[in-house]
Amino acid sequence: MAERIRAWGVVGTVPRALAAGLVVFAILYVLVIADPPDEFGGGNWRTTNTGSALDDPSTFLTTVLDGLTFAGLLFIVASGFSLIFGLMRVVNMAHGAFYLLGGYIAYEIQQRMTGSGFGLNPTEVNTLEWVVPWLVAMVCIGVFGLAVQQLLLRWNQGQDLRQALITIAVSVIVADQVIAHFPRTVPAGTQQFGGNAVSISWPGWTNRLVDLHVGGVTYSLSRLVMLALGAAVGLALFLWLHKTKTGMVIRAGVDDRQMTAAIGINIQTTFALAFLVGSALAAFGATVGGSQASIAQGRDGEWLLFSLVVVIIGGMGSLAGAAVGSVLYGLVFAFAVAYLPTTGNECCTQYSVVLTFALMALVLAFRPQGLFGRAA
Amino acid sequence: MTVDRTKLATERVIGVAALVVAVLAPTLFSAFWLNSILTQALILGIGAASLIFLSAYGGMISLAQTGLMGIAGYALANMVTQRVPGGETKGLLLGWDPTVGLVAAILLTVGIGLVFGAVASRSYGIYFLMLTLTYTVIAFLFVGSVTLIGGFSPVAGVDTYTPGFIGDIVTDRERLYYITLITAVFVYLLVRYLVRTPFGVSLQGIRDEPVRMASLGYNVALHRTIAFGIGAFIAALAGVLSAWWFGQLSPTTMGLDATIQMLVIAVIGGLRRIEGAWLGAIAFLMINNEITNRIPSSGLPVIGGTFNTVIGFIFLAIVIVSPDGLMGLWDRMWDALRRRGGPPHAEPEGGEPAAVASS
Numbered sequence: 247m248a249e250r251i252r253a254w255g256v257v258g259t260v261p262r263a264l265a266a267g268l269v270v271f272a273i274l275y276v277l278v279i280a281d282p283p284d285e286f287g288g289g290n291w292r293t294t295n296t297g298s299a300l301d302d303p304s305t306f307l308t309t310v311l312d313g314l315t316f317a318g319l320l321f322i323v324a325s326g327f328s329l330i331f332g333l334m335r336v337v338n339m340a341h342g343a344f345y346l347l348g349g350y351i352a353y354e355i356q357q358r359m360t361g362s363g364f365g366l367n368p369t370e371v372n373t374l375e376w377v378v379p380w381l382v383a384m385v386c387i388g389v390f391g392l393a394v395q396q397l398l399l400r401w402n403q404g405q406d407l408r409q410a411l412i413t414i415a416v417s418v419i420v421a422d423q424v425i426a427h428f429p430r431t432v433p434a435g436t437q438q439f440g441g442n443a444v445s446i447s448w449p450g451w452t453n454r455l456v457d458l459h460v461g462g463v464t465y466s467l468s469r470l471v472m473l474a475l476g477a478a479v480g481l482a483l484f485l486w487l488h489k490t491k492t493g494m495v496i497r498a499g500v501d502d503r504q505m506t507a508a509i510g511i512n513i514q515t516t517f518a519l520a521f522l523v524g525s526a527l528a529a530f531g532a533t534v535g536g537s538q539a540s541i542a543q544g545r546d547g548e549w550l551l552f553s554l555v556v557v558i559i560g561g562m563g564s565l566a567g568a569a570v571g572s573v574l575y576g577l578v579f580a581f582a583v584a585y586l587p588t589t590g591n592e593c594c595t596q597y598s599v600v601l602t603f604a605l606m607a608l609v610l611a612f613r614p615q616g617l618f619g620r621a622a
Numbered sequence: 623m624t625v626d627r628t629k630l631a632t633e634r635v636i637g638v639a640a641l642v643v644a645v646l647a648p649t650l651f652s653a654f655w656l657n658s659i660l661t662q663a664l665i666l667g668i669g670a671a672s673l674i675f676l677s678a679y680g681g682m683i684s685l686a687q688t689g690l691m692g693i694a695g696y697a698l699a700n701m702v703t704q705r706v707p708g709g710e711t712k713g714l715l716l717g718w719d720p721t722v723g724l725v726a727a728i729l730l731t732v733g734i735g736l737v738f739g740a741v742a743s744r745s746y747g748i749y750f751l752m753l754t755l756t757y758t759v760i761a762f763l764f765v766g767s768v769t770l771i772g773g774f775s776p777v778a779g780v781d782t783y784t785p786g787f788i789g790d791i792v793t794d795r796e797r798l799y800y801i802t803l804i805t806a807v808f809v810y811l812l813v814r815y816l817v818r819t820p821f822g823v824s825l826q827g828i829r830d831e832p833v834r835m836a837s838l839g840y841n842v843a844l845h846r847t848i849a850f851g852i853g854a855f856i857a858a859l860a861g862v863l864s865a866w867w868f869g870q871l872s873p874t875t876m877g878l879d880a881t882i883q884m885l886v887i888a889v890i891g892g893l894r895r896i897e898g899a900w901l902g903a904i905a906f907l908m909i910n911n912e913i914t915n916r917i918p919s920s921g922l923p924v925i926g927g928t929f930n931t932v933i934g935f936i937f938l939a940i941v942i943v944s945p946d947g948l949m950g951l952w953d954r955m956w957d958a959l960r961r962r963g964g965p966p967h968a969e970p971e972g973g974e975p976a977a978v979a980s981s
Contacts (some may be wrong), residue, residue, distance in 0.1 A: 337748050398938075406748045407683065411889060411941045416933035418882055421928075426926040547878035551759040554752050562749070599763040606756065607935045614744035 247545035248412030249357040256331055265608050276585050280406045285516070294585050304461040310577070317576030318476025319535055324556035325483060325547055326527025332500050332563020333520045337410045338391075340417035341528050347420060348387040348529025349541035353446050355379035357431045361449075371447040376537070377447065383529040385559025391525020392518055399521075400514070423548050429541075446536040470528045472534055476614025479527065480569055487565065496520060500563060557601060559609045570617055578605050625960040637897075644803055649884045657795045663907050664802040665863045668809050670888045672856035675813050679822060680849040681829030684749050686738055687857045688733055688884045689758030689833045692765065692876030694861030695780070697727035699871050700753045700771050702783035714770065721785040728858045735854020736764035737849060743843035743850070746832070756879050766873040777972055780865045802863050806900065809856050813896050816852065825849050846925035879930070886937045892949030901948055909936065 280298040299306040327341045338344075356379040360371060398412050425441035487493035495516050500508040500554040507513045531549070532541065552575070557563075559569025582598030609617060642649065647660055659939045670693055676682045696713075701723035705715040718726070742753045765772040781792050791798040827843050828835045836842045865871055874880065883906070891902025914929050922931060944950050 253661070293784065335748070337752060406944075407751070408941060408945050410751060411885075411945070412750055412880055412938065415938035415941060418937065419931050422927045422930035422934065426922075426931075427926065437788075466857065524849075547759065551756060554756050558749070558753060558756065566967050597764075597768060599760055599767055602763075603757070603760045606753070607737075609829065610741055610753070 251417065254555070255443055262611060265611055269606075269608070275280055275583060280585055286552075292589055296584055298340065304463045305464050305584065307458075308362040308465065309460055309580050311463075311465055311469070313577035313580035314573065315473040315576075316579060317572040318473035319441070319531060320437070320552055320556055320572035320576055321476045321569055322479050322527055324553045324560075324572055325479060325565065326524035326531070328526070328557045328560070328565070328568040328621035329483070330518055330524035331557065333496055334399075334517050335401070335406050335409075336395075336521075337406070337413065337526070339410055339422060339550065340394065341415040341525075341553050342419040342548070343420035343424070344387050344391060344525050345532040345549040346541065346546040347390070347424050347428075347532075347534070348383045348556060349446070349532035349536040349545065350424060350444075351386050352379040352383035352533040353444050353536060353541055354428070355382050355447055370417060372451050373449040373451070376447070376449045376533075380533040381581030383533050384526040387529035388522045388526035391528075392522045394525075396519040400485065400517075417546065417550075417610030424546075425543050443540045443542035444536075445540045446533060448537045468538065472538055473536055475530075480565070483565055492516070526568040540613075555606060558606055560614055561613075561616030564616075564618040567616055574605065574609075575602070581592070625956060627661065627957045633897075641807070648799065655797065655798055658846060659907050659911060660821050661802050661867060662797070663798045663804045663900065663903040664799075665860055665867055666884070666906070667903035668802075668806055669857060669860035669884055670899035670903055671806075671813065671896055672808050672853045672860065672889060672898050673817075673888045674893055674899050675678045675856065675893070676849060676853045677888070678895060679813075679817050679826050679829060680846060680853075681746075682742075682754075682846065682850070683893065684754040684850070684853060685751060685885060686735075686754035686757040687853065687860075688876050688881040690735055690738075690854045690857035691801065691861030691864060692758075692871070692873075693734055693761055694727050694731040694858035695865035695875070696765050696772055697730045698723055698775045698862055698865055699780040701726055703734065703777075704783065705778045708965045712775070719785075720783045720789075723783070724785055724862065725936060727862060728758035728855065731858035731861065732851055732854050735857070736851040739842070739847040739850025739854070755881065757879070758876060759878065762873050762878075764872075765876070772871070774873055776870040778870040780871065781867075781869040784866065788866075792869070798866060803861060803865075804816045805859055807860065810896065812856075820849070821845070829835070833940055883933075886933060888947075889937065889945075890947050892942055892947030892952075894946055895949040895953075898947055898949040905948065906933075 273395075274508045277299045280294040280296070280301075281290055281292040282294070282297040296305040296309075311403070315335075323341070327338060330336055330338050330341075350486060356371075357377060359375045359378060360562065394413075394416055398416065399409050402408055402412075417504050419499075429442055429444045448468045448471070454467050455464040455466050457464050482582065485493075487497060494511075495511055496519075498511070498514055499513050503513060520617070528549075535545075535549070556568060556571040556575055558571075559574055560567030560569070578601050579598070586598055602621050613619070632651050644660075648656055651660065657914050664964060669687055670892060672690075673684060673687045676684045676687075700714040701716050701718045701722045703713055703715050704717035716723075737755070738757050742750055742757075766774050771777075784791055788795055791801070817826065822839055824835065825845055828840065828845050832842050847889070864875070868875070887902040887906045888899065888904070890905050891898025910929065910933070917932075922928070925931065940947060944954075946953070
């Protein structure tokens with residue numbers, strides 16, 4: 247044990263105990279300590295936007311749902327990133343740029359289909375007018391990703407750093423080109439300056455609140471659809487990877503690429519397929535994310551960060567890791583907004599981004615390879 | 623004389639010549655060139671040097687350096703600007719003594735760098751790259767969303783509160799140039815010195831064989847953390863100079879674009895040798911200066927887009943053709959010379975170890 251402690255060095259036992267203590271404190275804070283603000287302002291370190299979970303269970307439940315539904319979206323995007331890395335050891339730094347391009351493509355298709363311009367009434371969009379843009383965007387980005395892989399990443403396999411640099415170059419070019427050319431349609435009277443924030447519309451039937459019959463909570467149906475889509479992607483990927491022959495080959499490739507190739511399997515086809523699917527998932531996520539929030543300049547970097555954080559927490563190349571990472575990050579994100587203390591106007595929900603770092607640091611202190619990652 | 627000695631001598635001559643030109647620069651170049659190209663190149667070079675120091679000697683490609691630069695700049699701006707009527711309005715406006723503020727900003731950055739380094743100390747290669755990228759993005763989002771210390775619009779006025787020994791740099795840009803030059807030379811010498819110390823040698827051992835070094839009893843995580851702290855110190859110097867040069871700080875100075883730009887500079891110069899930092903910076907800025915003026919406001923001809931598209935393609939070409947950048951091309955040129963024309967006995971005597979020690 248003594249050797250173990252010494253070997254830990256900087257990331258030693260004391261910081262770990264401290265970290266565990268902080269987690270316990272955070273949970274206690276949300277459960278019992280948090281206090282709603284007084285009617286006349288003011289407040290102390292216990293004051294949050296909402297009461298504690300015991301005082302105000304419905305807000306707590308809503309926050310959990312916010313976290314889980316966001317996790318659904320996170321998973322769609324990050325699973326594609328993780329799939330590509332797991333099989334090919336390529337960190338696709340252009341994943342965020344693919345997201346941006348995919349989102350704008352879906353938006354343009356929807357605009358063309360509905361033909362009603364920016365003043366689109368969300369209740370009038372039918373399911374087809376959402377599904378077709380979504381599929382077209384997925385096909386476009388999938389093919390684009392495949393082209394990038396075949397042209398730029400196929401001949402230098404194994405040089406993971408060089409490949410990361412290549413995808414960074416691709417992301418710079420793609421993001422700049424997207425901003426130069428999209429969106430093509432903007433609301434009347436607005437100047438198209440490139441990279442305007444635009445929204446895709448959910449199908450009309452999702453635009454309502456559903457009563458959950460638990461603690462009197464009503465919740466947005468579109469966000470629940472988002473969670474369902476995330477779960478569907480997870481299930482589909484699971485079945486694909488674990489119940490089909492292609493999936494078997496992919497898993498074999500993840501474990502031992504050379505051996506898989508040596509027994510006569512064309513691993514290059516599998517690589518191409520994985521890149522196609524992984525890229526298409528970025529566009530899938532962009533359509534969903536663009537429907538829930540917006541597509542705009544800067545979203546590429548944001549979603550690259552989200553994907554990175556999810557897979558760093560969950561462990562690279564692991565489907566379960568991507569799922570757990572998404573849920574953890576989604577929950578931390580949602581709880582930070584609802585439960586960070588709010589003494590005064592300037593404090594403190596704006597510090598929520600620090601919790602992203604805290605979550606990552608916490609996981610890496612215990613498991614450097616991520617929760618489900620295998621030692622490199 | 624062997625090819626390696628010739629190479630070393632050539633590099634020394636070039637280095638001294640570059641230094642002479644740098645010292646005489648205010649008389650040789652126009653004020654625009656001095657301020658916009660040379661000063662900025664030296665600052666970006668210092669930033670890139672922190673990246674190359676970590677990659678060349680620690681085997682860690684860190685994208686956190688722009689974030690750390692930004693942290694140093696923001697810390698300085700918040701500490702030194704004063705709350706006076708009609709003055710600056712953004713940031714904490716602590717109004718500390720500039721010298722205290724300068725030291726505190728650098729110490730704070732090193733402290734944050736050590737924490738970042740400790741968290742990343744057991745991640746390697748591509749994982750390290752990703753983790754450090756998230757550091758920068760988190761720092762970017764932090765200063766952007768915390769309006770108390772910044773927010774998305776710029777924090778200004780940092781260049782008017784400089785320590786006494788720095789003096790007035792707002793009007794006297796030559797002064798800022800020389801301060802930057804001295805800092806750059808200091809950073810260069812510091813790195814050259816550090817890599818020959820026992821710490822530097824064991825760091826290079828860890829770069830090549832982390833497992834073996836650990837089994838020899840070296841504390842690998844601690845070495846990497848300290849190296850990251852040193853990288854943070856160099857980045858902090860660059861961050862402070864950059865804050866003085868711009869005179870204001872906005873989150874975009876540490877955004878994804880700026881991070882990639884720093885990486886592009888380091889890669890153009892070459893990730894293996896510290897000299898590449900300044901070479902890359904000056905090459906980058908000259909390309910930037912040449913091209914930006916020629917791009918019409920409607921975007922690039924035919925394909926559209928801005929300078930970013932051009933630099934993206936240049937970056938792509940360099941990574942494909944010569945991943946070691948310009949310094950890599952230089953080294954390979956000499957390797958080719960050695961193979962073709964060098965005397966046969968030169969090989970064992972002036973092989974790889976000597977080249978590493980001298981570079």
